[in-house]
Amino acid sequence: MATYTTTDGVDLDYRDTGATGSGRTLVLVHGWSQSRATWDRVVPLLAARHRVVSYDQRGHGLSGKPDHGARVARLAADLREITGHLGLRSFDLVGHSMGASVGWSLVDNFGTGPLDSFTVLDQPSACVVLPWMTPEDGAAAGAILDFPGTEGFVGAVGAPDARDTRHGFLASMLSTDIPADDLAHLFEENLRMPGPWGARLLLDHAMQDWRDVLPRIDVPVLVVGGEVSHVSPDSQRWTAEHVPGAHLKVFTRAEGGSHFPFFEGPETFAACLLQFLDGTPGTRA
Template sequence: MTSYHVRRINGVRIAYAAAGDGFPVLLLHGWPQTAYAWRKVIPLLAQRFRVYAPDLRGFGASSKPDTGYDKKTVATDLAGLMDALGHRRFAVVGHDMGGQVAYPLAAMHPDRVEAMAFIESGLPGFGQERAMDVGSGGSWHFGFNMAGDISEALVRDREALFIGYMMRRDKVGIMGADRVTEADIEVYAAAMRQPGAARAMFSYYRTLFADAVDNRAFGSRKLTMPVLAVSADHGYVGGAERTMAQVADKVEEARIADCGHYVPEEQPEVLANLLSDFLARAGVETAI
Protein backbone atom coordinates (compact mmCIF):
# COMPACT_ATOMS: atom_id res chain seq x y z
CA MET A 1 0.00 0.00 0.00
CA THR A 2 1.27 3.47 -0.91
CA SER A 3 1.57 6.00 1.90
CA TYR A 4 2.23 9.75 1.70
CA HIS A 5 4.60 11.76 3.85
CA VAL A 6 6.40 15.09 4.17
CA ARG A 7 9.95 15.78 5.35
CA ARG A 8 11.68 19.12 5.75
CA ILE A 9 15.01 18.94 3.89
CA ASN A 10 17.46 21.80 3.23
CA GLY A 11 14.88 24.29 4.46
CA VAL A 12 12.13 23.12 2.08
CA ARG A 13 9.20 20.75 2.47
CA ILE A 14 9.54 17.62 0.33
CA ALA A 15 6.38 15.54 -0.10
CA TYR A 16 6.78 11.93 -1.20
CA ALA A 17 4.97 8.66 -1.73
CA ALA A 18 6.38 5.45 -0.29
CA ALA A 19 5.56 1.78 -0.77
CA GLY A 20 7.01 -1.71 -0.54
CA ASP A 21 9.96 -3.32 1.18
CA GLY A 22 13.48 -4.09 0.04
CA PHE A 23 16.34 -2.11 -1.43
CA PRO A 24 15.39 1.59 -1.78
CA VAL A 25 14.61 2.96 -5.24
CA LEU A 26 14.04 6.67 -5.77
CA LEU A 27 11.70 7.64 -8.64
CA LEU A 28 12.06 11.20 -10.02
CA HIS A 29 9.24 12.58 -12.14
CA GLY A 30 9.44 14.74 -15.23
CA TRP A 31 8.00 18.09 -16.28
CA PRO A 32 5.19 19.28 -16.04
CA GLN A 33 4.26 16.38 -13.78
CA THR A 34 4.49 15.42 -10.11
CA ALA A 35 5.06 12.15 -8.28
CA TYR A 36 1.57 11.25 -9.54
CA ALA A 37 3.29 10.30 -12.81
CA TRP A 38 4.58 7.14 -11.11
CA ARG A 39 1.15 6.01 -9.82
CA LYS A 40 1.06 2.97 -12.14
CA VAL A 41 4.70 1.99 -11.61
CA ILE A 42 4.91 2.27 -7.82
CA PRO A 43 2.75 -0.78 -6.95
CA LEU A 44 4.62 -2.90 -9.50
CA LEU A 45 8.12 -2.03 -8.24
CA ALA A 46 6.93 -2.16 -4.62
CA GLN A 47 6.50 -5.92 -4.96
CA ARG A 48 10.29 -6.16 -4.84
CA PHE A 49 11.73 -2.83 -3.63
CA ARG A 50 11.17 -0.02 -1.15
CA VAL A 51 10.00 2.72 -3.51
CA TYR A 52 10.01 6.49 -2.92
CA ALA A 53 8.50 8.99 -5.35
CA PRO A 54 8.95 12.62 -4.24
CA ASP A 55 7.44 15.78 -5.64
CA LEU A 56 10.60 17.66 -6.61
CA ARG A 57 10.99 21.11 -5.04
CA GLY A 58 8.56 23.47 -6.78
CA PHE A 59 6.14 20.71 -7.81
CA GLY A 60 3.01 19.23 -6.27
CA ALA A 61 2.85 19.36 -2.48
CA SER A 62 6.53 20.27 -2.05
CA SER A 63 7.73 23.80 -1.24
CA LYS A 64 8.07 26.43 -3.95
CA PRO A 65 11.00 28.60 -2.84
CA ASP A 66 12.28 31.54 -4.87
CA THR A 67 15.57 29.84 -5.74
CA GLY A 68 17.28 26.47 -5.90
CA TYR A 69 16.10 25.04 -9.22
CA ASP A 70 19.48 24.22 -10.66
CA LYS A 71 19.60 20.45 -10.75
CA LYS A 72 22.59 20.21 -8.41
CA THR A 73 20.55 21.87 -5.65
CA VAL A 74 17.49 19.70 -6.35
CA ALA A 75 19.73 16.62 -6.21
CA THR A 76 21.03 17.79 -2.84
CA ASP A 77 17.42 17.86 -1.57
CA LEU A 78 17.05 14.22 -2.54
CA ALA A 79 20.32 13.08 -1.00
CA GLY A 80 19.09 14.77 2.18
CA LEU A 81 15.74 13.02 1.90
CA MET A 82 17.41 9.62 1.64
CA ASP A 83 19.57 10.51 4.64
CA ALA A 84 16.47 11.43 6.62
CA LEU A 85 14.86 8.13 5.62
CA GLY A 86 17.89 6.21 6.84
CA HIS A 87 19.17 5.00 3.46
CA ARG A 88 22.89 5.24 2.87
CA ARG A 89 22.70 3.49 -0.50
CA PHE A 90 19.93 3.51 -3.06
CA ALA A 91 19.09 3.35 -6.77
CA VAL A 92 17.68 6.31 -8.68
CA VAL A 93 15.35 6.40 -11.69
CA GLY A 94 14.75 9.68 -13.49
CA HIS A 95 12.32 10.45 -16.30
CA ASP A 96 12.57 13.63 -18.40
CA MET A 97 13.55 16.49 -16.04
CA GLY A 98 13.92 13.88 -13.33
CA GLY A 99 16.76 12.40 -15.37
CA GLN A 100 18.50 15.75 -15.29
CA VAL A 101 18.30 15.60 -11.48
CA ALA A 102 19.30 11.93 -11.28
CA TYR A 103 22.57 12.60 -13.10
CA PRO A 104 24.06 15.14 -10.65
CA LEU A 105 22.74 13.05 -7.76
CA ALA A 106 24.73 10.06 -9.05
CA ALA A 107 27.74 12.20 -9.99
CA MET A 108 27.94 13.86 -6.56
CA HIS A 109 27.24 10.65 -4.63
CA PRO A 110 28.83 7.75 -6.52
CA ASP A 111 29.39 5.98 -3.20
CA ARG A 112 25.66 6.04 -2.48
CA VAL A 113 23.92 5.54 -5.84
CA GLU A 114 24.14 1.83 -6.70
CA ALA A 115 22.48 2.13 -10.10
CA MET A 116 20.75 4.76 -12.22
CA ALA A 117 18.07 4.65 -14.91
CA PHE A 118 17.82 7.62 -17.29
CA ILE A 119 14.50 7.66 -19.16
CA GLU A 120 13.62 9.87 -22.16
CA SER A 121 15.95 12.61 -20.96
CA GLY A 122 18.98 14.64 -21.99
CA LEU A 123 21.62 16.80 -20.35
CA PRO A 124 22.57 20.43 -21.01
CA GLY A 125 26.25 20.42 -21.82
CA PHE A 126 26.02 17.01 -23.48
CA GLY A 127 23.78 17.57 -26.48
CA GLN A 128 20.46 18.82 -25.16
CA GLU A 129 21.21 22.20 -26.73
CA ARG A 130 20.13 20.73 -30.08
CA ALA A 131 16.67 19.99 -28.66
CA MET A 132 16.52 23.60 -27.43
CA ASP A 133 17.29 25.08 -30.88
CA VAL A 134 14.05 25.69 -32.78
CA GLY A 135 16.05 26.62 -35.89
CA SER A 136 17.44 23.09 -35.97
CA GLY A 137 14.13 21.37 -35.30
CA GLY A 138 14.15 21.65 -31.51
CA SER A 139 11.09 22.35 -29.40
CA TRP A 140 9.66 25.85 -28.90
CA HIS A 141 8.79 25.19 -25.27
CA PHE A 142 12.38 25.61 -24.06
CA GLY A 143 12.44 29.27 -25.04
CA PHE A 144 8.88 29.86 -23.89
CA ASN A 145 9.51 28.36 -20.46
CA MET A 146 12.68 30.42 -20.08
CA ALA A 147 11.06 33.71 -21.09
CA GLY A 148 10.27 35.08 -17.62
CA ASP A 149 7.10 36.65 -16.27
CA ILE A 150 5.34 36.47 -19.64
CA SER A 151 5.39 32.65 -19.47
CA GLU A 152 3.40 32.62 -16.24
CA ALA A 153 1.04 35.35 -17.49
CA LEU A 154 0.18 33.48 -20.68
CA VAL A 155 -0.39 30.14 -18.96
CA ARG A 156 -2.41 31.50 -16.01
CA ASP A 157 -5.97 30.08 -16.09
CA ARG A 158 -4.93 27.93 -19.08
CA GLU A 159 -2.89 25.37 -17.16
CA ALA A 160 -4.93 22.37 -18.34
CA LEU A 161 -4.79 23.56 -21.96
CA PHE A 162 -1.03 24.05 -21.76
CA ILE A 163 -0.24 20.75 -20.02
CA GLY A 164 -2.71 18.81 -22.17
CA TYR A 165 -1.11 20.20 -25.32
CA MET A 166 2.40 19.37 -24.11
CA MET A 167 1.47 15.80 -23.29
CA ARG A 168 -0.61 15.18 -26.42
CA ARG A 169 1.37 16.98 -29.10
CA ASP A 170 2.14 15.02 -32.24
CA LYS A 171 5.90 15.00 -31.68
CA VAL A 172 6.90 13.06 -28.53
CA GLY A 173 3.33 13.14 -27.17
CA ILE A 174 1.50 10.17 -25.70
CA MET A 175 0.57 7.42 -28.14
CA GLY A 176 -2.77 6.34 -26.67
CA ALA A 177 -5.45 8.86 -25.68
CA ASP A 178 -6.63 6.67 -22.80
CA ARG A 179 -3.18 6.41 -21.23
CA VAL A 180 -3.35 9.91 -19.79
CA THR A 181 -6.94 11.00 -19.18
CA GLU A 182 -8.51 14.43 -18.75
CA ALA A 183 -8.65 13.70 -15.02
CA ASP A 184 -4.91 13.02 -15.01
CA ILE A 185 -4.24 16.28 -16.85
CA GLU A 186 -6.34 18.08 -14.25
CA VAL A 187 -4.18 16.67 -11.43
CA TYR A 188 -1.13 18.31 -13.02
CA ALA A 189 -3.03 21.50 -13.87
CA ALA A 190 -4.27 21.84 -10.28
CA ALA A 191 -0.70 21.47 -9.05
CA MET A 192 0.44 24.19 -11.45
CA ARG A 193 -2.31 26.55 -10.23
CA GLN A 194 -0.89 26.64 -6.72
CA PRO A 195 0.71 29.94 -5.67
CA GLY A 196 4.28 30.05 -6.93
CA ALA A 197 4.03 26.74 -8.77
CA ALA A 198 4.21 28.01 -12.36
CA ARG A 199 7.22 30.20 -11.52
CA ALA A 200 8.92 27.28 -9.78
CA MET A 201 8.22 24.86 -12.62
CA PHE A 202 9.46 27.26 -15.30
CA SER A 203 12.57 27.84 -13.19
CA TYR A 204 13.71 24.31 -14.03
CA TYR A 205 14.24 25.64 -17.57
CA ARG A 206 15.65 29.00 -16.54
CA THR A 207 18.55 27.23 -14.83
CA LEU A 208 19.51 25.01 -17.78
CA PHE A 209 22.56 27.08 -18.71
CA ALA A 210 23.87 26.86 -15.14
CA ASP A 211 23.17 23.12 -15.27
CA ALA A 212 25.30 22.85 -18.42
CA VAL A 213 28.29 24.29 -16.56
CA ASP A 214 27.73 21.88 -13.65
CA ASN A 215 27.22 18.90 -15.94
CA ARG A 216 30.43 19.51 -17.86
CA ALA A 217 32.29 19.62 -14.55
CA PHE A 218 30.63 16.40 -13.38
CA GLY A 219 31.35 14.83 -16.75
CA SER A 220 35.10 15.13 -16.28
CA ARG A 221 34.75 11.81 -14.44
CA LYS A 222 32.41 9.23 -15.88
CA LEU A 223 29.83 7.46 -13.73
CA THR A 224 30.99 4.00 -12.76
CA MET A 225 27.75 2.50 -11.44
CA PRO A 226 25.48 0.56 -13.84
CA VAL A 227 23.28 2.88 -15.90
CA LEU A 228 20.19 2.03 -17.93
CA ALA A 229 19.37 4.47 -20.74
CA VAL A 230 15.76 4.18 -21.92
CA SER A 231 14.06 5.81 -24.87
CA ALA A 232 10.67 5.30 -26.53
CA ASP A 233 10.04 4.58 -30.18
CA HIS A 234 7.85 7.69 -30.46
CA GLY A 235 9.83 9.83 -28.02
CA TYR A 236 13.34 11.26 -28.12
CA VAL A 237 14.56 8.18 -29.94
CA GLY A 238 18.12 7.36 -28.94
CA GLY A 239 18.55 10.58 -26.97
CA ALA A 240 19.00 8.99 -23.56
CA GLU A 241 21.43 6.45 -24.98
CA ARG A 242 23.59 9.06 -26.73
CA THR A 243 23.68 11.19 -23.60
CA MET A 244 24.63 8.46 -21.17
CA ALA A 245 27.32 7.11 -23.52
CA GLN A 246 29.17 10.40 -22.94
CA VAL A 247 29.01 10.44 -19.14
CA ALA A 248 28.92 6.81 -17.92
CA ASP A 249 31.16 3.77 -18.32
CA LYS A 250 28.64 0.95 -17.93
CA VAL A 251 25.55 1.73 -19.98
CA GLU A 252 22.77 -0.63 -20.98
CA GLU A 253 20.28 0.55 -23.60
CA ALA A 254 16.57 -0.16 -23.94
CA ARG A 255 13.90 0.99 -26.38
CA ILE A 256 10.21 0.75 -25.46
CA ALA A 257 7.75 0.11 -28.28
CA ASP A 258 4.31 1.66 -28.80
CA CYS A 259 5.24 4.52 -26.51
CA GLY A 260 5.73 8.26 -26.61
CA HIS A 261 7.72 10.44 -24.23
CA TYR A 262 5.68 9.78 -21.06
CA VAL A 263 6.88 6.25 -20.46
CA PRO A 264 5.82 5.75 -16.79
CA GLU A 265 2.22 6.53 -17.68
CA GLU A 266 2.11 4.92 -21.13
CA GLN A 267 3.89 1.60 -20.57
CA PRO A 268 4.13 1.11 -16.79
CA GLU A 269 4.25 -2.69 -16.84
CA VAL A 270 6.97 -2.79 -19.48
CA LEU A 271 8.97 -0.13 -17.65
CA ALA A 272 8.59 -1.79 -14.24
CA ASN A 273 9.79 -5.12 -15.62
CA LEU A 274 12.69 -3.42 -17.38
CA LEU A 275 13.73 -1.64 -14.19
CA SER A 276 13.35 -4.74 -12.00
CA ASP A 277 15.51 -6.80 -14.33
CA PHE A 278 18.13 -4.06 -14.61
CA LEU A 279 18.33 -3.56 -10.85
CA ALA A 280 18.67 -7.31 -10.37
CA ARG A 281 21.58 -7.43 -12.84
CA ALA A 282 23.11 -4.44 -11.05
CA GLY A 283 23.04 -6.46 -7.83
CA VAL A 284 21.29 -3.80 -5.76
CA GLU A 285 19.42 -6.32 -3.65
CA THR A 286 22.70 -7.60 -2.25
CA ALA A 287 24.19 -4.11 -1.72
CA ILE A 288 25.11 -3.20 1.83
Protein backbone atom coordinates in the same frame (compact mmCIF):
# COMPACT_ATOMS: atom_id res chain seq x y z
CA MET B 1 0.93 11.44 4.10
CA ALA B 2 4.60 11.76 5.07
CA THR B 3 6.57 15.00 4.95
CA TYR B 4 10.22 15.92 5.20
CA THR B 5 11.28 19.54 5.74
CA THR B 6 14.46 20.54 3.94
CA THR B 7 17.24 22.58 5.50
CA ASP B 8 15.87 25.68 3.78
CA GLY B 9 12.35 25.12 5.11
CA VAL B 10 10.48 23.43 2.24
CA ASP B 11 8.09 20.57 3.00
CA LEU B 12 8.49 17.61 0.62
CA ASP B 13 5.61 15.15 0.36
CA TYR B 14 6.79 11.56 -0.01
CA ARG B 15 5.65 7.93 0.00
CA ASP B 16 7.71 5.00 1.30
CA THR B 17 6.31 1.57 0.52
CA GLY B 18 7.10 -1.94 -0.62
CA ALA B 19 8.98 -5.08 0.30
CA THR B 20 12.21 -4.71 2.25
CA GLY B 21 13.46 -8.30 2.02
CA SER B 22 15.65 -7.61 -1.01
CA GLY B 23 17.56 -4.93 0.88
CA ARG B 24 17.20 -2.58 -2.11
CA THR B 25 15.41 0.75 -2.24
CA LEU B 26 14.27 2.38 -5.47
CA VAL B 27 14.03 6.17 -5.34
CA LEU B 28 11.81 7.56 -8.11
CA VAL B 29 12.37 11.19 -9.14
CA HIS B 30 9.75 12.73 -11.44
CA GLY B 31 10.26 15.27 -14.20
CA TRP B 32 9.56 18.96 -14.64
CA SER B 33 5.93 19.98 -13.92
CA GLN B 34 4.88 16.48 -12.87
CA SER B 35 4.64 14.74 -9.47
CA ARG B 36 5.12 11.46 -7.68
CA ALA B 37 1.54 10.59 -8.76
CA THR B 38 2.83 9.89 -12.27
CA TRP B 39 4.53 6.78 -10.83
CA ASP B 40 1.34 5.39 -9.24
CA ARG B 41 0.74 2.76 -11.93
CA VAL B 42 4.20 1.26 -11.70
CA VAL B 43 4.89 1.56 -7.96
CA PRO B 44 2.83 -1.52 -6.95
CA LEU B 45 4.65 -3.63 -9.55
CA LEU B 46 8.05 -2.53 -8.25
CA ALA B 47 7.05 -2.58 -4.58
CA ALA B 48 6.21 -6.29 -4.83
CA ARG B 49 9.98 -6.88 -4.99
CA HIS B 50 11.69 -3.86 -3.48
CA ARG B 51 11.21 -0.88 -1.20
CA VAL B 52 10.08 2.13 -3.26
CA VAL B 53 10.33 5.82 -2.34
CA SER B 54 8.65 8.50 -4.44
CA TYR B 55 8.29 12.17 -3.61
CA ASP B 56 7.10 15.50 -4.97
CA GLN B 57 10.03 17.77 -5.72
CA ARG B 58 9.81 21.30 -4.38
CA GLY B 59 7.37 23.45 -6.34
CA HIS B 60 5.56 20.34 -7.60
CA GLY B 61 2.62 18.20 -6.57
CA LEU B 62 1.75 18.40 -2.88
CA SER B 63 5.16 19.68 -1.78
CA GLY B 64 5.86 23.25 -0.70
CA LYS B 65 5.79 26.04 -3.27
CA PRO B 66 8.69 28.32 -2.27
CA ASP B 67 9.83 31.43 -4.10
CA HIS B 68 13.41 30.17 -3.98
CA GLY B 69 15.35 27.10 -5.09
CA ALA B 70 14.29 26.95 -8.73
CA ARG B 71 17.55 25.23 -9.69
CA VAL B 72 18.48 21.66 -10.53
CA ALA B 73 21.36 21.83 -8.04
CA ARG B 74 18.90 22.62 -5.23
CA LEU B 75 16.69 19.71 -6.30
CA ALA B 76 19.75 17.45 -6.12
CA ALA B 77 20.40 18.72 -2.60
CA ASP B 78 16.78 17.89 -1.74
CA LEU B 79 17.30 14.35 -3.04
CA ARG B 80 20.41 13.97 -0.92
CA GLU B 81 18.60 15.31 2.14
CA ILE B 82 15.49 13.18 1.86
CA THR B 83 17.43 9.97 1.26
CA GLY B 84 19.57 10.83 4.27
CA HIS B 85 16.43 11.46 6.33
CA LEU B 86 15.19 7.99 5.38
CA GLY B 87 18.48 6.44 6.41
CA LEU B 88 19.38 5.24 2.92
CA ARG B 89 23.09 4.53 2.80
CA SER B 90 22.66 3.58 -0.87
CA PHE B 91 19.75 3.30 -3.30
CA ASP B 92 18.74 2.61 -6.90
CA LEU B 93 17.92 5.95 -8.52
CA VAL B 94 15.28 6.19 -11.26
CA GLY B 95 15.16 9.69 -12.77
CA HIS B 96 12.55 10.64 -15.34
CA SER B 97 13.25 13.57 -17.68
CA MET B 98 14.45 16.44 -15.46
CA GLY B 99 14.66 13.86 -12.67
CA ALA B 100 17.59 12.32 -14.54
CA SER B 101 19.25 15.75 -14.56
CA VAL B 102 18.75 15.87 -10.79
CA GLY B 103 20.63 12.57 -10.64
CA TRP B 104 23.41 13.87 -12.85
CA SER B 105 23.72 16.91 -10.59
CA LEU B 106 23.92 14.62 -7.57
CA VAL B 107 26.75 12.67 -9.21
CA ASP B 108 28.50 15.85 -10.35
CA ASN B 109 28.48 17.36 -6.85
CA PHE B 110 28.70 14.34 -4.57
CA GLY B 111 29.89 11.38 -6.68
CA THR B 112 28.23 8.00 -7.15
CA GLY B 113 28.78 6.82 -3.59
CA PRO B 114 25.06 6.77 -2.67
CA LEU B 115 23.99 4.95 -5.85
CA ASP B 116 23.54 1.22 -6.35
CA SER B 117 22.36 1.90 -9.91
CA PHE B 118 21.00 4.76 -11.99
CA THR B 119 18.16 4.57 -14.53
CA VAL B 120 18.04 7.53 -16.94
CA LEU B 121 14.53 7.89 -18.32
CA ASP B 122 14.28 9.77 -21.62
CA GLN B 123 16.42 12.79 -20.80
CA PRO B 124 18.95 14.34 -23.21
CA SER B 125 22.35 15.12 -21.72
CA ALA B 126 21.90 18.61 -23.21
CA CYS B 127 18.50 20.17 -23.96
CA VAL B 128 19.74 23.23 -25.84
CA VAL B 129 22.46 23.86 -28.42
CA LEU B 130 24.63 26.03 -26.18
CA PRO B 131 27.18 28.55 -27.47
CA TRP B 132 30.15 26.21 -27.02
CA MET B 133 28.48 23.43 -29.04
CA THR B 134 28.32 22.88 -32.76
CA PRO B 135 24.88 22.06 -34.17
CA GLU B 136 26.15 18.51 -34.66
CA ASP B 137 27.19 18.28 -30.99
CA GLY B 138 23.75 19.42 -29.90
CA ALA B 139 21.89 17.05 -32.21
CA ALA B 140 23.93 14.07 -31.04
CA ALA B 141 23.26 14.82 -27.37
CA GLY B 142 19.55 15.31 -28.06
CA ALA B 143 19.17 19.09 -27.83
CA ILE B 144 15.56 20.02 -28.60
CA LEU B 145 15.94 23.82 -28.75
CA ASP B 146 18.47 26.30 -30.03
CA PHE B 147 19.91 28.91 -27.70
CA PRO B 148 17.84 31.93 -28.85
CA GLY B 149 14.59 29.95 -29.02
CA THR B 150 14.85 28.87 -25.40
CA GLU B 151 14.06 32.36 -24.12
CA GLY B 152 10.80 32.48 -26.03
CA PHE B 153 9.70 29.01 -24.95
CA VAL B 154 10.47 29.59 -21.28
CA GLY B 155 8.69 32.95 -21.41
CA ALA B 156 5.60 31.34 -22.91
CA VAL B 157 5.51 28.64 -20.24
CA GLY B 158 5.74 31.20 -17.43
CA ALA B 159 3.23 33.68 -18.86
CA PRO B 160 -0.07 34.39 -17.04
CA ASP B 161 -2.05 32.84 -19.92
CA ALA B 162 0.18 29.77 -20.30
CA ARG B 163 -2.49 27.10 -19.77
CA ASP B 164 -2.75 26.20 -23.47
CA THR B 165 1.03 26.29 -23.89
CA ARG B 166 1.55 23.96 -20.96
CA HIS B 167 -1.18 21.61 -22.17
CA GLY B 168 0.31 21.49 -25.66
CA PHE B 169 3.80 20.80 -24.34
CA LEU B 170 2.53 17.97 -22.15
CA ALA B 171 0.50 16.44 -24.98
CA SER B 172 3.58 16.47 -27.23
CA MET B 173 5.31 14.11 -24.80
CA LEU B 174 2.59 11.46 -24.94
CA SER B 175 1.16 9.02 -27.46
CA THR B 176 -1.38 10.65 -29.76
CA ASP B 177 -4.00 8.07 -28.82
CA ILE B 178 -3.62 8.39 -25.05
CA PRO B 179 -7.06 8.28 -23.36
CA ALA B 180 -8.48 11.71 -22.60
CA ASP B 181 -8.82 10.88 -18.90
CA ASP B 182 -5.12 10.01 -18.67
CA LEU B 183 -4.09 13.26 -20.33
CA ALA B 184 -6.43 15.20 -18.03
CA HIS B 185 -4.90 13.52 -14.97
CA LEU B 186 -1.34 14.37 -16.01
CA PHE B 187 -2.34 17.94 -16.83
CA GLU B 188 -3.95 18.33 -13.41
CA GLU B 189 -0.61 17.36 -11.86
CA ASN B 190 1.17 19.76 -14.24
CA LEU B 191 -0.94 22.68 -13.03
CA ARG B 192 0.08 22.11 -9.40
CA MET B 193 3.41 23.73 -10.30
CA PRO B 194 3.28 27.56 -10.29
CA GLY B 195 4.06 28.78 -13.80
CA PRO B 196 6.56 31.61 -13.10
CA TRP B 197 8.58 29.49 -10.64
CA GLY B 198 8.45 26.56 -13.05
CA ALA B 199 9.70 28.78 -15.88
CA ARG B 200 12.77 29.72 -13.84
CA LEU B 201 13.43 26.06 -13.09
CA LEU B 202 12.93 25.10 -16.74
CA LEU B 203 15.48 27.69 -17.85
CA ASP B 204 18.03 26.41 -15.35
CA HIS B 205 17.32 22.83 -16.43
CA ALA B 206 17.57 23.67 -20.14
CA MET B 207 20.91 25.46 -19.76
CA GLN B 208 22.71 22.46 -18.27
CA ASP B 209 25.24 20.40 -20.21
CA TRP B 210 25.74 17.03 -18.51
CA ARG B 211 27.89 15.40 -21.19
CA ASP B 212 31.05 15.57 -19.08
CA VAL B 213 29.31 13.75 -16.21
CA LEU B 214 28.42 10.65 -18.24
CA PRO B 215 31.90 9.05 -18.42
CA ARG B 216 32.32 9.51 -14.65
CA ILE B 217 29.35 7.31 -13.72
CA ASP B 218 30.80 4.07 -12.37
CA VAL B 219 27.64 2.24 -11.25
CA PRO B 220 25.26 0.14 -13.39
CA VAL B 221 23.17 2.37 -15.65
CA LEU B 222 20.01 1.72 -17.67
CA VAL B 223 19.18 4.32 -20.31
CA VAL B 224 15.56 4.33 -21.52
CA GLY B 225 14.10 5.93 -24.64
CA GLY B 226 10.84 5.73 -26.55
CA GLU B 227 10.04 5.42 -30.24
CA VAL B 228 7.23 8.00 -30.05
CA SER B 229 8.78 10.34 -27.50
CA HIS B 230 9.48 13.96 -28.34
CA VAL B 231 13.05 13.12 -27.26
CA SER B 232 14.90 11.39 -30.08
CA PRO B 233 15.81 7.78 -29.22
CA ASP B 234 19.15 8.47 -30.89
CA SER B 235 20.02 10.82 -28.05
CA GLN B 236 19.47 8.01 -25.55
CA ARG B 237 21.70 5.75 -27.62
CA TRP B 238 24.35 8.49 -27.51
CA THR B 239 24.01 8.73 -23.72
CA ALA B 240 24.34 4.96 -23.33
CA GLU B 241 27.45 4.96 -25.50
CA HIS B 242 29.12 7.54 -23.25
CA VAL B 243 28.37 5.89 -19.89
CA PRO B 244 30.75 2.98 -19.28
CA GLY B 245 28.88 -0.33 -19.49
CA ALA B 246 25.43 1.23 -19.77
CA HIS B 247 22.42 -0.78 -20.94
CA LEU B 248 19.93 0.70 -23.41
CA LYS B 249 16.21 0.01 -23.83
CA VAL B 250 14.06 1.82 -26.40
CA PHE B 251 10.38 1.03 -25.95
CA THR B 252 8.21 0.67 -29.03
CA ARG B 253 4.90 2.46 -29.47
CA ALA B 254 3.06 -0.76 -28.56
CA GLU B 255 5.11 -1.00 -25.34
CA GLY B 256 4.14 2.53 -24.27
CA GLY B 257 7.25 4.13 -25.72
CA SER B 258 6.37 7.80 -25.23
CA HIS B 259 8.15 10.16 -22.83
CA PHE B 260 6.17 8.43 -20.04
CA PRO B 261 6.71 4.67 -20.58
CA PHE B 262 6.06 3.90 -16.90
CA PHE B 263 2.63 5.55 -17.24
CA GLU B 264 1.60 4.34 -20.70
CA GLY B 265 3.15 0.85 -20.39
CA PRO B 266 3.71 0.20 -16.67
CA GLU B 267 3.85 -3.60 -16.85
CA THR B 268 6.44 -3.60 -19.64
CA PHE B 269 8.45 -0.87 -17.97
CA ALA B 270 8.43 -2.60 -14.57
CA ALA B 271 9.55 -5.90 -16.10
CA CYS B 272 12.43 -4.14 -17.88
CA LEU B 273 13.57 -2.26 -14.78
CA LEU B 274 13.34 -5.31 -12.51
CA GLN B 275 15.30 -7.40 -15.00
CA PHE B 276 17.99 -4.73 -15.12
CA LEU B 277 18.19 -4.61 -11.32
CA ASP B 278 18.40 -8.40 -11.13
CA GLY B 279 21.53 -8.19 -13.29
CA THR B 280 23.33 -5.70 -11.03
CA PRO B 281 25.44 -6.46 -7.93
CA GLY B 282 22.83 -5.06 -5.54
CA THR B 283 23.10 -2.73 -2.61
CA ARG B 284 26.49 -1.30 -1.66
CA ALA B 285 25.28 -0.19 1.78
